[in-house]
Amino acid sequence: MHRRTAMLGAASAALALPTLLRSDPALAQAPAPAPSPGTPGFFRFRLGSFTVTTLFDGFFQRPAAGFIRNAEATDVERVLRESFLSPDPLRIPYSVTMVQTGQHTVLFDVGTGGQLAPTGGWMFANMRAAGVTPEQVTLIVHSHFHADHISGLTTRENQVVFPNAEIAVPEPEWRFWTDEGQASRAPEAMRPAFAGVARRFGPYGNRIRQFAPGTEVVAGIRSIAAHGHTPGHTVFEVTDGNQGLLVLGDTTNRPELFARNPGWHAIFDMDPQAAEANRRALLDRAATDRLAVTGYHFPFPIAGRIARDGQGYRFVAADWIDGI
């Protein structure tokens, strides 16, 4: 029988945060996000001999209006209401999936580092509550380079936060965001994203390794090309024994919207058609194979499964007691 632990509320982690920040030289430089007593912490389950822990990083808020390119506001509001979500503000969670393989302690993306929204950056406190320090992370695997996925790599002063980690990045994503031609042709609004990539990855120097989507990153973690959200957006299949987990990154934003309506296009999708095709293919596969999934913008506990539902799909959260 697998031992599974769920920790909800994480009031203890929230209360302990100021002490943790003081005692960690890297985190001491990060701003202290205001913890909320109701903030979920981490959720842990077994995958074969691996341990998977989802780490809640916080959320940002925006109005639902203008978030989806190709849906009527009334349809979006109806779907949100059916999921008990507010259209204004619409709350969009951030989360990181951590996998301990025995060989490696792996993070999939790194959260916001408390540098994007005042209601974010809690991943570090939740990781510590789960018994892991930034020094123990040996590998960081990136799905793509949007700021909410990479800002936790460095402090506000741009110091390295993970001193012992190798950084694995999808080759097409790296190529796009480090191409000076792309940066110079990009619309004004995208310029900060290019600068952010240079800033966050720069301090890691030669510890950055590019991988071709479709190849194995390390034993048990295979990458799957899923471009569209960004030019090199990549998802990951984690396998041990006969158990599999899809780390879906930004295949969907909130599943209540985009699993339910895979044809809806979030404003962040750079190539909406490609993003939709990959979203449909991955959701279909997750549902058919009954795979465990995590998604970066999924609601806590972040892990669960994908079920078919009408013309779309539905995220079924992992059970608190039994995990998945």
Ligand SMILES: [Zn+2]
């Ligand atoms: Zn994202």
